[in-house]
Amino acid sequence: MYHKIKISLLVGIIALAACKKNDTKGEEPVVNEDPSTFTEIGQIDIGDVGAAEISAFDPSTNRLFVVNNSEVNKIDVIDMKDPVSMTVIGSISVQPYGGVVNSVSVSNGKLAAAIESLDKQAAGKLVVFQTSDYHELAAVSVGALPDMVTFSPDGKYILTANEGEPNADYTNDPTGSISIISVEENYTVSTLDFADLANQEEDLKSKGFRIFGPSNDFAKDIEPEYITVSADSKTAWVTLQENNAIAKINISSKTITDIYPLGFKDYNLAGNEIDVSDKDDGMEPKKWNIKGIYMPDAIAVLETNGTPFLFTANEGDAREYDAFEELDRIKNVSLDPTSFPDAATLQKDEMLGRLNITTTLGDNDHDGDFETLYSLGARSFSVWNGNDGSQVYDSKNELDKKVTEAGFYDDGRSDDKSVEPEGITIGKIGNTNVAFVGMERADAVAVYDINNPIQPKFLQLLQSGDAPEGIMMVKAEDSPTKKTLLIVSSEEDGVIKVYTPKTI
Template identity: 65%
Template sequence: MRRLLLFALSLTIGFTSCKKDKNPTEEPDFFVNEDPTTFAEISTIDIGETGAAEISAYDPETKKLFVVKNENEGKPNQVNRIEVIDFKDPAAMKVIGNISVEPFGGAVNSLAVHSGKLAAAIQATDKTANGKVVVFKTSDHSVISQVTVGALPDMVTFSPDGRYIMSANEGEPNPTYTVDPEGSVSIISVNENYAVTTVNFSSMASQQTTLVQKGFRIFGPNSTFVKDIEPEYITIAEDSKTAWVTLQENNGIAKIDIASKTISNIFPLGFKDYNTAGNEIDPSDKSAGYVAAKWPVKGIYMPDAIAVLESNGIPYLFTANEGDAREYDTFIEAKRVSDKTVALDAVKFPNAADLKKEDQLGRLNITPTLGDIDGDGDLDELYSFGARSFSVWNGITGVQVFDSKNELDAKCADEKVYDDGRSDDKSVEPEGIAIGTVGHKKVAFVGMERADAVAVYDVTNPSGPVFLKLLKCGDAPEGLLFIPAKDSPTKKSLLVVSSEGDGVVKVYTSKTIS
């Protein structure tokens, strides 16, 4: 008996020592062995019509998925609420309730989750008035706090450490452009009873001339620097000390020091030259499919979503370069090149008559707010909206280190999801972006609103992303949510794509490598 006990003890010691050989911080093998090239759809759920399913957020504690549902805005049957979905089995999602946001204002624009808290960005009934960030418990959906922020809070996020909630307050003007609120960013201190500081961009106003010379835009009717800036989307560094905010209409990225609650820099993004190799575009919706060529046009990056990936001490900023034209009752920015009010400089464009034809540049939407270099009333350069790509920027210097050029267009054309009817506008319209770790690789997912697809890239080397595959999704994907394996109910990485065009949420997952 004693020998048996000793033998059993030795086995126990042996097994224990083997376990100690593994670094306790390492993830299990089934996390590490995931293959990002195998992502495929496993389920779908329809939660409404146009305007529903714009953004989703997941709570690993309750295994609930929270999804924005806005429908029939401005009509008697308007719906503004948050759908609650049982996500214990992502392959069999089901709606189990909802949270009305009507007591707090109008539409809910964005959601974020951290440590059992759900933050919702809710615009005021009057979009030019200050909105709110409302924080709910994910368990019973009761209100923890409601905080007044700037006008039209369009995106909300938690810092990685959960100490802060930040909202990008777009501050769009009213339809007649007679009221134009300040664009701002609100920083909410969770541990200080949700105290809020809302920061505008007045501290950078003295740099307007220099910024504009580098590609920043201030151009609204009777605009001022502070009122013209429209924050769109936020990403926060891993150490929760720095945030970067896209200023879409202005073609820039703002850098924010969170502790001091100050704007520390603005990076103008410049322009993309479609007359160079690799940047070829199809500018006409009248062509027979995707026909790419060099054209004397520049793209304004104007990014929507932004995500940060830190590598070797450098924060790399990934942007989805959607583009966006201002369109109001009294100010419609976009014009076609063929428009009779668009005069092309005879010296810079000696073939102007041909360029204005529909099968050339005539159908292309451009902005007349740029391009009159010598101030004589005609355009010496042509600037279109967006860059038909995603880019990577150094978060310290603002320098571009990568652009996908025309690869998104080309890949969508190859997969027969390219919408030639959008060639004259912003093409595939890269809008959403999410980054996560899948197996041994860092992976970026780029949602394209007009292609109804998501491009998957290996971004382990942030300055050299490599295309992996294309995922087809719902109509007009808006929200991309990556759920890492450690938080996933299946213990495998998940991608949740929310599409505002048809109100559909789709879930994708990867396979493991044997």
């Protein structure tokens, strides 16, 4: 009898230990995958230019919702039960709500879509659909030209970055804004603009912030581009691409608390060498007396030891309108003879002559010639401290190098923004935090180990469709294959590609 009791107690202890092990903070078991071994397993083509710009995956239905503006404005629905053999099973028309659909996001069986007005300068729409049957749950007005939408991680808020671009003749320049939609409060909308921070303009500009449109209005000139949200759903960071800054948002109080100017990149420093000409018969990176304006598009956050690290894809984007165009080539402008004593040589096509620069910066003494030259974008991705906006890492010219080594570099883009990093997303694969950087002009995605966010390590380069725009990762526990999936959607050819890593 004694031995039976002893055995029963031992079995009970083992069972309790197993229960505790499986119930550790509700964590999913770690899938052992090698993040340096992504390979393509499937692809689907849903259209031409304007198709497959942004995608969002719903694990509850194994459906991928994809922006498609190639012919009619709609959201295509793709069955992803088998990523090797994907099929389009339906679509959601957005024509009843306005014009182009710019972005989609999914949370808890809800699909949020950012839709611009037929009149781009008018208020846009945020529409929420049920992912199971596509019926409308809500449709609310947001700011002008909602360009990106995301759910907060807890699903309680939806945020849109409302770019507020002007019309062609710059007679109507809407206020740039961020809309916060409360899901639990019947989709109540709070739209924030930057008017209350206008008194900081001169100080911000001294640190690299740009206010330069013909409207000469602080709030109207700011153009929010992309949003990322902290894991606790309390803070958001928004790229202000044309303005070369990141804004910080307190979601609970619905206030814009800070603007962080990003400054400029020095292409005359070791490691920052770039190729500046599309007429030099190849990729020849050199040091140049030029500055780069970071001007990030996509942004993602990784929180480590209490610090939010912001990862940005430093694309650059020029204002080009009928009434205002900021770009010109260096060969077409006057260079200050003191700053550039060898101007005649530098302005040759095979030297600096072909490089596009902004004419809104660099004529420091306003005498008609340029003492400093500023090109758009930084040909890199960067990491910034989300608490103060300080830069803690920049990839320098590594993206150019890796793309060149792979044979993907397009020298025809050297005079503009090179590989043009545009998309970025972050995820965890096993015990490794990973960043994926999409490069629009290289048709490729770079994969980085970011366990140490101030010293990312390059892992591999993946070839994508033409002009990758949407970069998203599906966690193994949410994936139909129970393996991590990387989904890359490309706006120039409508191709969506799916990649997965090898299991260790």
